[in-house]
Amino acid sequence: MKTRIHLLLVIVFFVSSLSAKEGEISYNRDIRPILSNHCFSCHGLDEEHRKAKLRLDVREEAIMSRDGIQAIAPESIEDSESWMRIISDDEDDVMPPPETHKSLTSEEKKLVKQWIEEGAPYEGHWAFSTPKKAEVPKVNGTKNPIDAFIQDRLKKEGLTVSPSAEKETLLRRVYLDLTGLPPTLEELDAFITDQSPNAWEKVIDDLMNRIAYGEHMARFWLDLARYADTHGLHLDNERSMWLYRDWVVKAFNQNLPFDEFTRWQLAGDLLP
Structure with missing residues (x-):
C-alpha cells in the first residue's frame, strides 16, 4: 500500500497540472468539472430540480435534437445551443443564469469550445475504466519512469530540470513527507557522512519502518x-x-x- 499511495499522489499531482492543448481534451479531467460546477445542478441526475427536461451529464440526452435544437451538437459550435447560451450577453438567455452567481472563465469557455469542436466525447467514471499502461518516454539520464514522464513534459514546454537539492534539504523533505517530523542533528550528520551508493534508500527504508x-x-x-x-x-x-x-x-x-x-x-x- 505504501508504494501505491506514493505513486498515486505523484501521478495525480503531475496529471492534474497538465493544461489541455489541441487534441488533448479529456472529458473527465477538463470538462466534467466545469459542467458539474455550473450545469449539473439544473441539468443533471436530480430529476426533481432538473430544468427544461435537459440532462447534460448523459451524452445521448445532451446531443438529442429537440424540435431541431441540440444542446450540444458535436463538431458544431454554431448549432450547439448550450454554447450560444454560455457566450450570450442577454441576461434572459445566458447560462448559467445570473441569479446563480456563476459564470465560466475564459479558460473554461475555451475548453468547452474545443471539446465540442472535437466531437464532444464523454467518458465513463474513471473508477470503472480499465487502467491503461502508458508507454514510458525515452529520456536519457532518468532514474525511474516518473522522472521520464516529467522530463519529457519539461522538454516539450521548453523548460529544464531544477538543479539537485543539497543533501540537507533532501533529508528534511523526506522526513517531513514520510513522518511529518524534521530530522535530528544526529540523523542529519549521519546522512551527510554516509557516502555509500544506497544512503538515500537506507533513509527511506528506515523512515517507512518507523x-x-x-x-x-x-x-x-x-x-x-x-x-x-x-x-x-x-x-x-x-x-x-x-x-x-x-x-x-x-x-x-x-x-x-x-x-x-x-x-x-x-x-x-x-x-x-
Whole structure:
C-alpha cells in the first residue's frame, strides 16, 4: 500500500497540472468539472430540480435534437445551443443564469469550445475504466519512469530540470513527507557522512519502518474520513472510535494491501 499511495499522489499531482492543448481534451479531467460546477445542478441526475427536461451529464440526452435544437451538437459550435447560451450577453438567455452567481472563465469557455469542436466525447467514471499502461518516454539520464514522464513534459514546454537539492534539504523533505517530523542533528550528520551508493534508500527504508510513518500517513486518510476523537460537546461520555484510528495507523505500518485496506473498512464486520 505504501508504494501505491506514493505513486498515486505523484501521478495525480503531475496529471492534474497538465493544461489541455489541441487534441488533448479529456472529458473527465477538463470538462466534467466545469459542467458539474455550473450545469449539473439544473441539468443533471436530480430529476426533481432538473430544468427544461435537459440532462447534460448523459451524452445521448445532451446531443438529442429537440424540435431541431441540440444542446450540444458535436463538431458544431454554431448549432450547439448550450454554447450560444454560455457566450450570450442577454441576461434572459445566458447560462448559467445570473441569479446563480456563476459564470465560466475564459479558460473554461475555451475548453468547452474545443471539446465540442472535437466531437464532444464523454467518458465513463474513471473508477470503472480499465487502467491503461502508458508507454514510458525515452529520456536519457532518468532514474525511474516518473522522472521520464516529467522530463519529457519539461522538454516539450521548453523548460529544464531544477538543479539537485543539497543533501540537507533532501533529508528534511523526506522526513517531513514520510513522518511529518524534521530530522535530528544526529540523523542529519549521519546522512551527510554516509557516502555509500544506497544512503538515500537506507533513509527511506528506515523512515517507512518507523511508527511515525503510519501515524503521519493515517492523518491524511482520517481527515478524509472525517475522523475525530471528540464531538466537542456533552456526547463525549464514552469514546471508543480511537480503535479505528489505531487500526488505520497499524494498517499503514504493516503495509496492508490497498484492496484489503478498503475491503475491511467497507465490510469489516462481515468478514470471517
